[in-house]
Amino acid sequence: MPPKTRQPNAPLIRSRKPDALGWADVTPKAQFLNRRQLMAAGAAGLGAIAAPGLLKAASPYSTDAEANTLKEITSYNNFYEFGWDKGDPAAIADQLTTDPWSIEIAGMVDKPGTYDIADITKTAPIEERIYRFRCVEAWSMVIPWNGFQLSALLDRVGVQSGAKYVAFQTLLRPDEMPGQRAGGIDWPYVEGLRLDEAMNPLTLLATGIYGEPMPNQNGAPIRLVVPWKYGFKSIKSIVKITLTDTQPPTTWNILQPREYGFYANVNPTVDHPRWSQATERRIGGGLFGARQETFMFNGYGDEVADMYAGMDLAKNY
Ligand code: MTE
Numbered sequence: 001m002p003p004k005t006r007q008p009n010a011p012l013i014r015s016r017k018p019d020a021l022g023w024a025d026v027t028p029k030a031q032f033l034n035r036r037q038l039m040a041a042g043a044a045g046l047g048a049i050a051a052p053g054l055l056k057a058a059s060p061y062s063t064d065a066e067a068n069t070l071k072e073i074t075s076y077n078n079f080y081e082f083g084w085d086k087g088d089p090a091a092i093a094d095q096l097t098t099d100p101w102s103i104e105i106a107g108m109v110d111k112p113g114t115y116d117i118a119d120i121t122k123t124a125p126i127e128e129r130i131y132r133f134r135c136v137e138a139w140s141m142v143i144p145w146n147g148f149q150l151s152a153l154l155d156r157v158g159v160q161s162g163a164k165y166v167a168f169q170t171l172l173r174p175d176e177m178p179g180q181r182a183g184g185i186d187w188p189y190v191e192g193l194r195l196d197e198a199m200n201p202l203t204l205l206a207t208g209i210y211g212e213p214m215p216n217q218n219g220a221p222i223r224l225v226v227p228w229k230y231g232f233k234s235i236k237s238i239v240k241i242t243l244t245d246t247q248p249p250t251t252w253n254i255l256q257p258r259e260y261g262f263y264a265n266v267n268p269t270v271d272h273p274r275w276s277q278a279t280e281r282r283i284g285g286g287l288f289g290a291r292q293e294t295f296m297f298n299g300y301g302d303e304v305a306d307m308y309a310g311m312d313l314a315k316n317y
Pocket of ligand 1: 001073076077078079080081134135136170189217218219230231232233234235236237
């Protein structure tokens with residue numbers, strides 16, 4: 001997101017046009033829609049098209065909105081470890097070594113330790129969830145993630161009573177992440193959730209997109225996805241998860257506390273100090289129809305609003 005103090009070479013106005021990514025890569029999307037139709041037919045009992053046993057019902061948590069193409073999802077990214085431009089991660093993130101990979105689980109848990117990624121991903125079956133994704137910069141996408149609920153991992157390691165928050169940390173490897181050799185952010189990138197937010201069934205640890213392993217620019221090999229919050233909460237390339245009783249520091253809040261809060265729930269009624277949050281530009285939406293209304297909690301209010309009952313969300317942004 002645009003820093004208040006810009007990096008030396010950052011353009012003042014980002015010149016990428018909404019339709020610059022086009023629909024060049026329609027194949028994955030077409031295949032994907034076809035598969036979804038098969039699944040729907042199977043669920044409705046219409047299909048002798050494929051063996052019903054092979055059909056997995058679409059997740060009730062998935063949106064029906066049309067998903068962005070793999071190309072769009074992998075070429076317009078925020079991953080500041082790889083630069084400040086939206087195209088930087090796609091251009092250079094492939095230099096990141098993601099194998100071997102492990103996650104240290106620490107703090108108030110019964111089974112702390114360093115867990116290999118192969119072990120972590122066996123925590124629960126990998127599901128497909130198609131989520132709306134809303135960046136604080138007022139653009140959005142619809143992304144078919146593959147992953148499992150963070151709650152399954154937390155249950156597995158045993159959260160101790162008294163733990164109230166979950167802190168996350170991204171890999172620190174300046175050799176492979178040129179953005180970490182530059183100033184601007186106090187690396188490594190860190191994020192956090194309240195324990196109930198972390199346990200919410202919508203909260204995913206994602207390991208892939210469109211059935212493909214997570215592309216490096218999207219946070220390989222494993223990242224958080226919290227669909228009712230602005231995208232910056234969805235920390236990429238996680239190496240450490242800590243259960244704690246105190247609210248953990250978070251990267252954008254440290255950098256610009258008046259602009260980015262700890263909660264960062266999508267809220268069309270609370271503008272960013274420098275722009276409105278009432279609408280969003282859907283990436284790939286074309287010149288017309290690209291601008292859409294933004295919904296409270298990004299449209300996930302039924303699932304999450306209860307967690308914030310009694311809180312003043314204009315103050316707790
Ligand atoms: N995680 C790390 N480690 N570094 C980052 O710069 N950017 C965040 C979030 N997670 C970021 C990160 C922001 S601002 C957004 S909008 C999303 O990742 C973008 O995710 P995407 O590129 O997969 O769309």
